[in-house]
Amino acid sequence: MKNTTFTSAKKKVITTLTAASCILSVSAPALGSTAIGNAIFGNSIVASAASAGTVVDAKNGNADLVPGRFYKSPNQNYVLVFQGDGNLVVYHYNKSTGKAYSPTWSSQTENRGGTKCVLQGDGNFVIYRKDGKAIWNTRTNGKKGAYLTFSDDGEIRVVSRNANYATTWSSRNNHGYAIEVADRPFIWPVPDCKAISSAFNDGRNHGAIDIAAASGTSVKAAAGGTVQTYYGYNGGAGNYVVITHNINGATYLTVYMHLSSITVANGATVSAGTEIGKVGSTGNSTGPHLDFSIREGSYYGTRLDPGYYTNLPAGLYNCTNCANYVNEINANRNKSYTLSSHTHSNY
Ligand SMILES: [Zn+2]
Ligand SMILES: [Zn+2]
Structure with a gap:
C-alpha cells in the first residue's frame, strides 16, 4: 500500500x-x-x-x-x-x-x-x-x-x-x-533522560541504544521479570543487569550496561519501573550512559530495536551524530509494535 x-x-x-x-x-x-x-x-x-x-x-x-x-x-x-x-x-x-x-x-x-x-x-x-x-x-x-x-x-x-x-x-x-497511546511492551528505562548518544545498529555491531545520563541517575526495569547481576569489567559491559521476561509466553531479555551501582539483588523478581541500578561509566565506556538492549530468547538472541519496543518519552533528542535514527523513532513514537512482529531487529 x-x-x-x-x-x-x-x-x-x-x-x-x-x-x-x-x-x-x-x-x-x-x-x-x-x-x-x-x-x-x-x-x-x-x-x-x-x-x-x-x-x-x-x-x-x-x-x-x-x-x-x-x-x-x-x-x-x-x-x-x-x-x-x-x-x-x-x-x-x-x-x-x-x-x-x-x-x-x-x-x-x-x-x-x-x-x-x-x-x-x-x-x-x-x-x-x-x-x-x-x-x-x-x-x-x-x-x-x-x-x-x-x-x-x-x-x-x-x-x-x-x-x-x-x-x-x-x-x-x-x-x-x-491522542498519544503508549502501548509497547517495555517502558523507557531512564525516565528523566531523553538524550540518545548512540543509535541502534549504528554500523559498529551495536545492537543497543545508548542513553546519555548523569552518573547516578536511576535505572528502571523495562518490564517485569527476574534479575541477574554481574560485576566487573566483563568484556566491556562493566557492572550490568540482565532481566529475563516472559511476555505472551515467549522469553525476552533486557540488558543494562555500564552501571555505577546495582541496587537489586541477584535472583530478585522485579516489576516494570523497579529501580535496578544507577547510570555509570563502568567497563568500556567513555562517559556516563546506559547501554540498553532487548534480546529475544537468550543473551545471544536477536537484538530488537528499543526505539520501537519501548514507550518513548516525549522530547527525545539526538546528542551526538545519530539524528537520523532519533528522527525516525520520534516519527513513529505513537505507533504500537508487538514483539511477535519482529519488524525492527538485527543480528
Ligand atoms: Zn551502547
Ligand atoms: Zn556503551
Whole structure:
C-alpha cells in the first residue's frame, strides 16, 4: 500500500492519505442506504452553512459510524467514510459511478489501529482501537445531546443540542486531535533522560541504544521479570543487569550496561519501573550512559530495536551524530509494535 501526499486547495490543508487504489476497494452502498436524509437544522447551521444531513445522533447515547459505509452529503457530492485502516476520510463522490475520489479531509489516524468511530453520549467524537484505547477525538466531551452533520460542501460538524445547537467542532481547518497511546511492551528505562548518544545498529555491531545520563541517575526495569547481576569489567559491559521476561509466553531479555551501582539483588523478581541500578561509566565506556538492549530468547538472541519496543518519552533528542535514527523513532513514537512482529531487529 502506497501513501500519497496531497494538498487540498479547498481546505488549505496538507495531509497524508491512502492512495486511490485502496480507496476503490471500499464498496459503495446502494444509494439511499446511508443514514442521511433526516437532516436536522440547528440554529447555527441555518445561519452559516450549506445544507447538512445527520450522520449519527448521540441524543440517546453512543452512536457508532458503521465502518466502511459511505455517509453522503445531501447533494451527494461528498462522502464520509471510516476506513479499514482506521482513518476517517472525506472524499469527493461521483454519484453516477458510486465511487469516491480526491480526498479533502482526514482525521490523520491511518494505521494506528482504530476500529471504532463513535459520537458519544457525552458529546465527544472519538476513534478507538480494538483494545478500547482512544487514539483521536474532537475534545467536545461535556457537550451532550450531540449529533454529527455532514454538509454539501464536505464539512463535518459536531453540534450540541445542550449547547443551544452550537457547533462544538468542525472539520474546517481542523483535523481533530490525536491522542498519544503508549502501548509497547517495555517502558523507557531512564525516565528523566531523553538524550540518545548512540543509535541502534549504528554500523559498529551495536545492537543497543545508548542513553546519555548523569552518573547516578536511576535505572528502571523495562518490564517485569527476574534479575541477574554481574560485576566487573566483563568484556566491556562493566557492572550490568540482565532481566529475563516472559511476555505472551515467549522469553525476552533486557540488558543494562555500564552501571555505577546495582541496587537489586541477584535472583530478585522485579516489576516494570523497579529501580535496578544507577547510570555509570563502568567497563568500556567513555562517559556516563546506559547501554540498553532487548534480546529475544537468550543473551545471544536477536537484538530488537528499543526505539520501537519501548514507550518513548516525549522530547527525545539526538546528542551526538545519530539524528537520523532519533528522527525516525520520534516519527513513529505513537505507533504500537508487538514483539511477535519482529519488524525492527538485527543480528
Ligand atoms: Zn551502547
Ligand atoms: Zn556503551
